[in-house]
Amino acid sequence: MQRCALLAQCSDSPSGLTRLFCSDAMRDAHVRLAEWMTSAGLQTRLDAAGNLIGRRQSSIQPARTILVGSHVDTVVNAGWYDGALGVLMGLALAELLQEEQAELPTSLDVIAFSEEEGVRFQTPYIGSRAVAGDLQSDDPLLKRLDSAGVRMHDALAGFGCDPSELDAAAYDPPQVVAFIEPHIEQGPVLERYDAPVAVVTGVAGQTRACFRFIGVSGHAGTVPMNMRRDPLPAAASLVCQINELATAQTGMVATVGQLQVQPNVGNVIPSEVAVRLDLRHLDDQQREACFEAIHQHAVAVAGEHNVDCLLEWRQEQPATRCDGRCMAVLEQSMTAENLTPHLLASGAGHDAVVMAQKFATALLFVRCRGGVSHHPDESVEPADVQAGLRVLWRSINKLAENQRQPQQVVGVS
Numbered sequence: 001m002q003r004c005a006l007l008a009q010c011s012d013s014p015s016g017l018t019r020l021f022c023s024d025a026m027r028d029a030h031v032r033l034a035e036w037m038t039s040a041g042l043q044t045r046l047d048a049a050g051n052l053i054g055r056r057q058s059s060i061q062p063a064r065t066i067l068v069g070s071h072v073d074t075v076v077n078a079g080w081y082d083g084a085l086g087v088l089m090g091l092a093l094a095e096l097l098q099e100e101q102a103e104l105p106t107s108l109d110v111i112a113f114s115e116e117e118g119v120r121f122q123t124p125y126i127g128s129r130a131v132a133g134d135l136q137s138d139d140p141l142l143k144r145l146d147s148a149g150v151r152m153h154d155a156l157a158g159f160g161c162d163p164s165e166l167d168a169a170a171y172d173p174p175q176v177v178a179f180i181e182p183h184i185e186q187g188p189v190l191e192r193y194d195a196p197v198a199v200v201t202g203v204a205g206q207t208r209a210c211f212r213f214i215g216v217s218g219h220a221g222t223v224p225m226n227m228r229r230d231p232l233p234a235a236a237s238l239v240c241q242i243n244e245l246a247t248a249q250t251g252m253v254a255t256v257g258q259l260q261v262q263p264n265v266g267n268v269i270p271s272e273v274a275v276r277l278d279l280r281h282l283d284d285q286q287r288e289a290c291f292e293a294i295h296q297h298a299v300a301v302a303g304e305h306n307v308d309c310l311l312e313w314r315q316e317q318p319a320t321r322c323d324g325r326c327m328a329v330l331e332q333s334m335t336a337e338n339l340t341p342h343l344l345a346s347g348a349g350h351d352a353v354v355m356a357q358k359f360a361t362a363l364l365f366v367r368c369r370g371g372v373s374h375h376p377d378e379s380v381e382p383a384d385v386q387a388g389l390r391v392l393w394r395s396i397n398k399l400a401e402n403q404r405q406p407q408q409v410v411g412v413s
């Protein structure tokens with residue numbers, strides 16, 4: 001907990017916490033982390049994507065590796081725990097292994113991913129993509145500019161990384177037993193359950209879309225109601241319908257976070273309204289069916305109000321499932337610690353999404369106060385972190401033990 005506070009001092013802004021990819025604050029954070037890693041007996045290295053990795057090498061050879069960690073970049077004006085807590089819990093595990101002089105048949109790599117939030121270059125997961133072998137040295141992304149006009153390639157080089165070595169940042173999937181990401185829940189469900197931790201089943205898939213209703217603008221006083229082509233009542237009906245559809249389905253979340261009304265003037269009948277939808281569910285087919293129902297309602301309601309409706313654009317991100325065997329190990333560890341093994345789907349994206357494409361991946365949620373996240377009021381209880389650490393401790397020991405037995409090798413998801 002003290003280290004969370006110390007890391008939070010490494011900020012790019014004079015007030016509050018903002019720590020961006022390859023920034024001075026990230027460098028400061030790395031100096032502190034590397035010091036703690038070294039005294040925990042870890043060998044540290046900076047990879048070509050700016051990830052800081054501390055390795056506890058198993059003396060039993062040949063050894064595969066268990067990865068534990070999360071990201072150390074933040075959003076603007078962030079809380080102290082999103083990302084950082086997962087890295088520091090990995091570090092605490094390494095310290096415990098050192099204290100206990102435990103000899104695991106696997107190596108343990110504690111990873112501080114360089115970039116997850118997508119703030120500096122408007123693209124997320126730079127660090128975990130490199131580790132998963134999904135960011136090569138010839139990737140066009142390296143030419144992308146940040147808001148100050150700095151290329152990603154140059155940001156990395158300025159941080160002491162060699163982007164031509166990006167291919168070498170990838171782990172070989174057969175050599176990885178599992179990746180476990182401890183992370184704050186960033187939602188209010190564990191508080192409702194009165195539980196410190198939960199096993200994450202997967203990360204919800206997402207549909208983002210924009211419906212545009214087009215009518216005819218006019219004077220608010222002179223156009224009779226039955227002669228109007230007002231797109232806003234149609235849009236309002238769609239917003240209500242979206243809310244009802246999602247409320248009726250377990251695990252579905254739908255948000256209209258933005259309405260753009262043209263011309264947005266109090267005494268003018270609108271000409272156009274754009275409705276931005278964000279729809280998420282762990283089951284891609286259910287999400288797809290819900291989206292179709294929303295789309296049909298949009299078309300129908302446009303007809304009722306004599307306006308046009310366009311589905312202007314639509315983006316899809318499929319759901320990611322966590323590895324069943326890793327989940328089972330986390331669940332068993334919780335039971336052994338007298339904790340109810342709650343299962344939760346994650347509505348937010350995490351490095352685990354990228355890692356799960358290549359490695360057996362699990363995500364452990366730790367309760368946070370009020371579900372508040374991406375905000376300075378983010379808060380976790382030391383006792384909850386301790387519960388999470390006990391679960392992690394049992395889990396990495398179990399994973400290491402299992403992988404020694406060929407019939408129980410944890411495969412690549």
Ligand SMILES: [Zn+2]
Nearest residue numbers: 071082083116
């Ligand atoms: Zn995060």
